[in-house]
Amino acid sequence: QVITGGHYDVDCRLEDPDGIVLYKEMKKQYDSFTFTASRNGTYKFCFSNEFSTFTHKTVYFDFQVGEDPPLFPSENRVTALTQMESACVSIHEALKSVIDYQTHFRLREAQGRSRAEDLNSRVAYWSIGEAIILLFVSIGQVFLLKSFFSDKRTTTTRVGS
């Protein structure tokens, strides 16, 4: 997910060890992709911001690989889980999804804050710029008007003499 910068979009590409493109999207703001690895090796992913002229982007990404490591490096995992144990397992899974939602919410907050700060600085610059322009224009108007009347005066005196 893109957190800060410009239109909050980025290009993304995922390749497997043979170079086959598994996932390719352009200018996306947020996405989630699941796949099963068909073979061993180095999978490559690339986020690209080359389409952007000057904005930098901050991107959040998250991997979840395989299953959780087992709690016990146990050999005695042949027996079925007791009721208590399976209750614990379901609570664990539910809590994992709570944590995932919290992450999503935290990212939305960070993104909202970044947009707000952007807006704040743009409004501040605009207000200052506008005040300066206002001052220059009002002083300029007065001197311009004065210059109209001053020129007329000199022409009349020349004609007179």
Add this chain to the structure above:
Amino acid sequence: GKEGVRRAPGGREGRGGLGGAGPAPTPRSAGNYRTQLWDKQSESFLPSTPGLGMHVEVKDPDGKVVLSRQYGSEGRFTFTSHTPGEHQICLHSNSTRMALFAGGKLRVHLDIQVGEHTNNYPEIAAKDKLTELQLRARQLLDQVEQIQKEQNYQRYREERFRMTSESTNQRVLWWSIAQTIILILTGIWQMRHLKSFFEAKKLV
């Protein structure tokens, strides 16, 4: 040298965070890395690079340096966060004699674990001599604690947001009043200046 920076929004590196209230233990984060240098002759990455050092620097959300240490070509670093927010982790190599420029490449394997993910449960079971059920309960407790910390963090963020909104409101009010006053004063100045000018020119 090559640089790697990871910034994760919110919390400590992307998970949870302190709210500031309550005796919650400070969250620990651990990272471990391994580097491999590109070898032009064999056109592959060498399995290990002895002699290459990496400098690890971690900054907290206020920009203060939390960790700044030199490690070898592979290492493990840990740090503790005291403030919620974005932390910056920077790894850069200190080596100039290695051919890292002019086509040189360095591959860095990096794994970062935050908070409860730094816990090694089999180790904890052995150390505290817990039964399976006790260990599972411990894991659930850790998860719930992480959730609480994150909620605390969100409460802190909401508080900051409210303060920012109120200050923005004040500033907008002050600015509008100031601008109206400037406008009126400028208008008055213009009138008086022009009036005295025209009177001097005997046009009025």
